[in-house]
Amino acid sequence: xxxxxxxxxxxxxxxxxxxxxxHEISGTVTNKKQEPIAGANIYLKGTYDGAISDExxxxxxxxxETGMHILVISFLSFxxxxxxxxxxxxxxxxxxxxxxxxxxxxxxxxxxxxxxGTTSEASVxxxxxxxxxxxxxxxxxxxxxxxxxxxxxxxxxxxFVRGGDASETQTFVDGLRVAQPYNASVRxxxxxxxFSPYLFKxxxxxxxxxxxxxxxxxxxxxxxxxxxxxxxxxxxxxFMSLGLGIGKTKNWEKSSITLNASYANLGxxxxxxxxxxxxxxxxxxxxxxxxxxxxxxxxxxxxYTAYDHSAFNVEQPINGTTQTVDLKNNNFYVNTSYQHSLxxxxxxxxxxxxxxxxxxxxxxxxxxxxxxDDTENSFHVKAKLSKRFTDKIKLNxxxxxxxxxxxxxxxxxAGNFTPNYTSGLFSAFTETDIYFTQNLAAKVGLRATQxxxxxxxxxxxxxSLAYKIDKNQQISTxxxxxxxxxxxxxxxxxxxxxxxKATHYILNYQFSKTSTTLRAEAYFKEYQDLLxxxxxxxxxxxxxxxxxxxxxxxxxxxxxxxxxxxxxxxxSYSFIDSERKYQNYPEKVTPNFVAxxxxxxxxxxWIQSLRSQAGxxxxxxxxxxxxxxxxxxxxxxxxxxxxxxxxxxAYLLSKQQILYVSVSNLLGTKNVFGYDxxxxxxxxxxxxxxxxxxxxDRFFFVGFFWTISDNKNRNQLDQL
Amino acid sequence: xxxxxxLFLLTISEALSAQNYEEAMQKAMQxxxxxxxxxxSAIFERVAAVEQENWIPDYYLGLVNTTAAFGTKDEKVLENxxxxxxxxxxxxxLKTEENAELxxxxxxxxxxxxxxxxxxxxxxxxxxxxxxxxxxxxxxxxNPRVKFEKAQFDLGGATFFGxxxxxxxxxIEASITLFDEFENDTPFYPNWGKEQAVKALENCKN
Numbered sequence: 001x002x003x004x005x006x007x008x009x010x011x012x013x014x015x016x017x018x019x020x021x022x023h024e025i026s027g028t029v030t031n032k033k034q035e036p037i038a039g040a041n042i043y044l045k046g047t048y049d050g051a052i053s054d055e056x057x058x059x060x061x062x063x064x065e066t067g068m069h070i071l072v073i074s075f076l077s078f079x080x081x082x083x084x085x086x087x088x089x090x091x092x093x094x095x096x097x098x099x100x101x102x103x104x105x106x107x108x109x110x111x112x113x114x115x116x117g118t119t120s121e122a123s124v125x126x127x128x129x130x131x132x133x134x135x136x137x138x139x140x141x142x143x144x145x146x147x148x149x150x151x152x153x154x155x156x157x158x159x160f161v162r163g164g165d166a167s168e169t170q171t172f173v174d175g176l177r178v179a180q181p182y183n184a185s186v187r188x189x190x191x192x193x194x195f196s197p198y199l200f201k202x203x204x205x206x207x208x209x210x211x212x213x214x215x216x217x218x219x220x221x222x223x224x225x226x227x228x229x230x231x232x233x234x235x236x237x238x239f240m241s242l243g244l245g246i247g248k249t250k251n252w253e254k255s256s257i258t259l260n261a262s263y264a265n266l267g268x269x270x271x272x273x274x275x276x277x278x279x280x281x282x283x284x285x286x287x288x289x290x291x292x293x294x295x296x297x298x299x300x301x302x303x304y305t306a307y308d309h310s311a312f313n314v315e316q317p318i319n320g321t322t323q324t325v326d327l328k329n330n331n332f333y334v335n336t337s338y339q340h341s342l343x344x345x346x347x348x349x350x351x352x353x354x355x356x357x358x359x360x361x362x363x364x365x366x367x368x369x370x371x372x373d374d375t376e377n378s379f380h381v382k383a384k385l386s387k388r389f390t391d392k393i394k395l396n397x398x399x400x401x402x403x404x405x406x407x408x409x410x411x412x413x414a415g416n417f418t419p420n421y422t423s424g425l426f427s428a429f430t431e432t433d434i435y436f437t438q439n440l441a442a443k444v445g446l447r448a449t450q451x452x453x454x455x456x457x458x459x460x461x462x463x464s465l466a467y468k469i470d471k472n473q474q475i476s477t478x479x480x481x482x483x484x485x486x487x488x489x490x491x492x493x494x495x496x497x498x499x500x501k502a503t504h505y506i507l508n509y510q511f512s513k514t515s516t517t518l519r520a521e522a523y524f525k526e527y528q529d530l531l532x533x534x535x536x537x538x539x540x541x542x543x544x545x546x547x548x549x550x551x552x553x554x555x556x557x558x559x560x561x562x563x564x565x566x567x568x569x570x571x572s573y574s575f576i577d578s579e580r581k582y583q584n585y586p587e588k589v590t591p592n593f594v595a596x597x598x599x600x601x602x603x604x605x606w607i608q609s610l611r612s613q614a615g616x617x618x619x620x621x622x623x624x625x626x627x628x629x630x631x632x633x634x635x636x637x638x639x640x641x642x643x644x645x646x647x648x649x650a651y652l653l654s655k656q657q658i659l660y661v662s663v664s665n666l667l668g669t670k671n672v673f674g675y676d677x678x679x680x681x682x683x684x685x686x687x688x689x690x691x692x693x694x695x696x697d698r699f700f701f702v703g704f705f706w707t708i709s710d711n712k713n714r715n716q717l718d719q720l
Numbered sequence: 721x722x723x724x725x726x727l728f729l730l731t732i733s734e735a736l737s738a739q740n741y742e743e744a745m746q747k748a749m750q751x752x753x754x755x756x757x758x759x760x761s762a763i764f765e766r767v768a769a770v771e772q773e774n775w776i777p778d779y780y781l782g783l784v785n786t787t788a789a790f791g792t793k794d795e796k797v798l799e800n801x802x803x804x805x806x807x808x809x810x811x812x813x814l815k816t817e818e819n820a821e822l823x824x825x826x827x828x829x830x831x832x833x834x835x836x837x838x839x840x841x842x843x844x845x846x847x848x849x850x851x852x853x854x855x856x857x858x859x860x861x862x863n864p865r866v867k868f869e870k871a872q873f874d875l876g877g878a879t880f881f882g883x884x885x886x887x888x889x890x891x892i893e894a895s896i897t898l899f900d901e902f903e904n905d906t907p908f909y910p911n912w913g914k915e916q917a918v919k920a921l922e923n924c925k926n
Contacts, residue, residue: 041762046770048744052762072769076800231847232854514795611881654881655846709850 026060027093029053029073037097040075045082063087073097101391101438109433109443109466111478111508111521112209114147114558130197133602134617135646135664137701140203141182141193144222145619146600148556148572149207149521152619153593154642155673155692157190158182160593161207162525163552163578164219164502167487172214172223174302174337176353177402179378181222183285183310184329184359187318188673188692189277194306194331196260198247199291201227207556208504208523209478212429212445212462213384216402218484218502218527226291226304230256232709238262240703241269255294262287266312273700276693280324281313299340306333317690320678323365330358349384349398374408376488397430406488417540419492423485424452431462439468451485453495458483472513478506490531494544501528515562525552530582536679537584550580550588569603589635592674595621595642611652619644626674629687643669656707664699671697741767745908748780757788761804768811775822776908778812781805782825783910789832798836805829820860821910824869827852831873849873864898865910867891868917875920889924892917 029040036057043050044063051061069087074080078097083090130136130143141159145152151160158166171181173195185191203224206214214221236247243264250257267282287308294301313326337351355378363370384398407420431445445462460483466476482504486497503526511518530548535541554576562568575597581588590596599620606613623638631637648662665671675689682688748763761784768777785805792798806829812822830845830852853870860866871891878885899914 039758039762041765043766043769048740048763048766048770050762050766052758074765076803232851234847652881654883655877 022062022064023066023087023090024060024062025049025071025087025090026058027090027095029057029059029075029095029097031078031097031099034096037075037078040073040078040097042071042073042095044087045070045072099438101435108474109441109464109476110510111464111466111476111506112504112523113204113206132604132613132615132648132650134615134648134662135619135644136617137662137664137699138197139192140195140197140200140224143197144205146570146572146602146617147205147207148519148558148574148598148600150574151576151593151595151598152600152621152642153673154671154694155188155190156593157185157192159220159222161220162523162554163550163576163580163591163594164525165591165593168217168219168484168502170214170217170221172221173304173335173353174226174351175213175223175349175384176335176337176351176382177216177378177380178333178335178353179355179376179380179404180331180333180357183308184327184331184357186314186316186325186327186361188316188676189312189314189695194287194308194333195224196289199226199258199260199289199304200224207521208525209462209464209480209506211443212431212447212460212480213396213398215427215429215447215449215460215482216425216484218482218500219525226293226302227258228293228300228302229295230258230291230293235708236260237706237708238703239706240264241701242266254296255292257293258291260289269700270696273696273698275696277695278315279312280315281311281326283310283312285310296340298343299338301336301338303334303336305335307331317676318365319676320680320688320690321366323363326362326364328360330356332356345388347386347388349382349386351380351382353380354378368412368414371411372408374406376407377405379403392435394433395430396432397428399426399428401426406492408492419540421453421491421495423491423495425485426450426452441466445480449483449499451499453485453491454498456498458499473509473511476508476510478504478508480504486531489538490533490544493538493540493542497531497544498529498546500530500546500548502526503528517558517560519556519558521556523552523554523556527551527580527582530580532582533584535584548580548582548585550578550582552576552578552594554578566606566608567603568605569601571602572598572600574598586634590625592625592627592635595624597622613650615648615650617644617646619646624674627677628675628689629677637675639672639674642671642673643667644671656709658705660701660703660705662699662701665694665697668697741771742907745777745780748784752784757784760784761788764808768808773815775812775816776906776910778808778815779821779825779910780908782808782812782829786825786828786832790835802829802832818859820856820863820866823852823856823859824863824865827856827869827873846877862898862901864895864902864917865913867898868895868913868920871895872920885924889921892921892924896921 029037031037036055038053038055038057040053041050042053042059044065047063047065049061049063049065051059053059065087067087068084070082070084071090072080072082073095075097077100079100081095081097130140131138133143133146136142141157144150144159149162153160156166159169160166161169171178181194182191183194203222206221208220210221230249230251233251234249238245243262245260245262247260264285265282270279270282285308289306292303308331311328313324315322315324333355335351335353337349340348342348357376359372359374361372380400380402382398382400384396386394386396388394402425405422408418410417410419427447427449429445429447431443433441433443435441443464447460447462449458460481462480464476464478466474468474482502483499485499490497505524506521508519508521527550529546530550531544531546532548533542533544554574557573558570560570576594577596578594579588579590601618604613604615621642623641625635626637626639627635628637644664645666646662646664647666648660651659653659671694673692675691677687677689744763744767748760751763752760761781764777764781764784768781771777782805785801789798789801789805792801809822809825809829827849830849833841834845853866853873856863856866871888875885875888878888896914896917899917
């Protein structure tokens with residue numbers, strides 16, 4: 001080896017560079033429709049030589065490279081293309097780019113369901129909307145009642161969906177069942193959702209046709225997910241006309257905890273505002289929630305737990321007389337879930353939930369004093385595996401077990417009873433999402449449930465299809481069979497009742513464009529094997545059967561628009577026609593919780609100069625049926641229509657302090673939900689009626705919310 | 721002898737490529753200076769594709785798109801710029817540990833989202849941004865961009881709520897000192913912000 005060799009090598013290198021310098025690379029980039037793509041990045045792989053395409057899709061650059069090369073053409077949202085070849089051949093190329101399969105842009109299977117808080121376009125409500133919707137006062141359920149498909153049943157407070165009663169909705173937190181999602185209450189006193197909206201990152205509310213993953217619900221599922229990560233460390237204080245609250249968030253390296261505790265007392269409010277119902281002891285509750293999260297290398301552990309104790313004593317009219325009801329409730333709920341990425345696009349989910357609810361109810365009536373104590377223990381265990389085979393095929397399958405143990409002690413002059421039951425539901429489910437193209441997708445699912453009380457297996461198919469017409473429009477359909485076991489009131493006396501059945505048919509059209517969403521959904525729902533009983537109310541000696549049936553059909557329309565600066569509003573309208581024969585109905589009629597027309601208008605206006613958000617919510621529903629025993633027709637009378645205009649005002653005192661005022665029923669409409677009739681006719685042969693009205697015509701709420709950041713570097717107190 | 725030559729050759733090729741990297745980065749910077757965002761973005765993207773272990777081109781790819789996004793009105797363009805910035809940030813984080821410069825970039829991306837849609841994104845991302853700056857400060861307490869951008873962000877909040885801005889202006893002033901002290905020998909290491917800080921301080925005094 002000598003230097004000559006070395007120099008000749010260098011020279012060779014040099015000569016090569018010189019002699020082959022400046023190759024021109026040029027061409028045109030278009031999409032499938034031959035439309036030019038501007039701004040595509042074209043370059044020789046492994047080099048810095050490249051250019052971007054102009055408005056006509058043309059590109060042109062020179063390179064000193066030689067030999068075989070790979071030319072890369074990349075543009076956002078399109079599949080990157082690589083062409084390999086001799087550099088001299090990269091001239092006047094015609095490059096066609098194919099659009100990438102993008103889950104966010106693809107058709108969404110959404111017949112029946114409303115997403116809230118997710119980033120997808122299907123999201124119609126954000127978590128914050130729940131807090132800032134006038135009339136909701138932080139109650140998740142009240143905010144959901146501004147969505148179409150729901151019935152607002154003022155004397156009950158729970159979710160009623162598409163002709164189904166409140167028991168037909170099942171609630172899940174992080175995929176696991178919540179057996180008691182509402183505060184305990186007694187008849188005609190509305191209950192509230194137990195959850196604080198701040199702890200949840202998103203929710204999916206389905207009014208029908210939902211996934212095979214969810215079962216034991218005839219009408220609807222509400223799926224809420226707690227936040228995966230906490231916000232910055234802080235302390236939150238709330239001072240409300242109804243009580244006090246404190247919250248705390250703490251982060252560590254891999255884990256975080258969010259806690260909140262609250263005390264509520266309706267006493268001061270009830271003494272200020274005229275009440276339609278007499279409370280001997282005002283509603284009081286003490287409640288706490290905690291979410292703990294721990295991030296592992298490939299997994300996430302979440303623990304959510306909630307406890308509340310509530311009590312009140314109320315005088316209420318019943319069957320023409322008055323009784324006092326004293327209620328104490330203890331409720332505990334804990335749920336632990338774990339998600340793990342197994343690699344190779346396999347994903348594992350496992351979780352367990354436990355709920356314990358205890359009621360202590362004393363009823364003092366003229367005729368019959370009753371002492372009712374009951375305890376419900378409910379378990380849910382679930383495991384799920386999912387695998388994404390390609391971008392276009394996803395498989396989900398799993399198994400779960402629901403266990404409910406109920407025990408009651410009932411003492412009255414009629415005797416002492418201890419009705420109880422233990423039920424077990426074992427289910428397996430499988431579901432496949434298939435994207436035939438970016439514009440056409442199907443979800444095919446099957447759910448099988450074995451009911452331990454009946455030793456029977458129910459198999460329920462679910463099917464959804466969605467087709468994207470163009471960038472902004474899509475249609476989807478859903479079909480499914482849904483089963484639900486008999487409720488507590490029935491099972492405690494009779495454990496041989498079949499599961500009730502509903503079949504859903506849904507057709508959905510959605511138009512969405514940046515800030516505008518229009519959804520129109522038509523549905524038909526058929527009920528079979530509904531539960532019936534004989535007598536005035538459910539007792540141990542009623543005759544029970546699955547002889548009931550019914551239907552619901554209607555149209556739900558949702559419109560949300562954000563075109564106006566600082567104004568956000570949505571309108572929901574539902575038309576429903578529903579009849580059913582169930583409970584002790586002598587014939588098939590429209591049940592008392594169904595109003596044919598429901599309308600909600602929610603508006604929020606941001607006033608920059610006042611740093612305030614003002615909002616109005618208007619709810620309307622047409623009259624609801626009630627039974628007037630003075631006529632021979634069952635459930636043939638109708639109440640007058642319901643109106644409620646609510647207002648709220650949130651004023652940002654500083655970044656950390658919010659003053660919030662809310663008033664419901666501004667116009668003071670005297671709403672009537674129905675009538676309670678005496679059991680026996682009076683001297684003139686008439687049954688006397690007492691109107692069932694809201695506990696108060698107006699509801700006032702004033703709150704001051706203060707977030708104190710624990711970030712020591714910024715002292716908020718100095719800035720006040 | 722053979723090894724010496726091979727080593728020598730290797731050094732030459734290394735030098736050639738380094739020169740190329742510098743040239744390409746230089747070209748991108750010039751395009752950016754001229755306001756040619758698309759070209760600058762495309763060059764940074766090309767360089768980032770070659771530099772498998774260097775996060776700096778990704779950082780600039782993110783920065784060029786983020787700063788452009790602040791002024792973008794067209795929703796489609798905005799969406800693309802944010803997507804590019806976010807992808808670049810992710811790509812950078814694959815090449816290096818989390819550092820203050822990348823955290824500032826992340827905070828800026830969220831800030832764009834807030835400015836573009838304060839009503840829905842304000843409450844959502846504000847705590848997130850505070851958290852990111854706190855993390856960055858912990859990581860590199862002497863980084864001038866962290867101090868300055870954090871102060872800028874707080875300034876926006878304080879002005880909005882009509883609070884006293886004097887303590888924040890002091891922070892900006894402190895950031896200028898940090899800018900003067902800041903040193904890093906890595907070529908093209910982020911070194912922007914002093915001009916903006918000086919301007920911000922002037923505005924403070926008016």
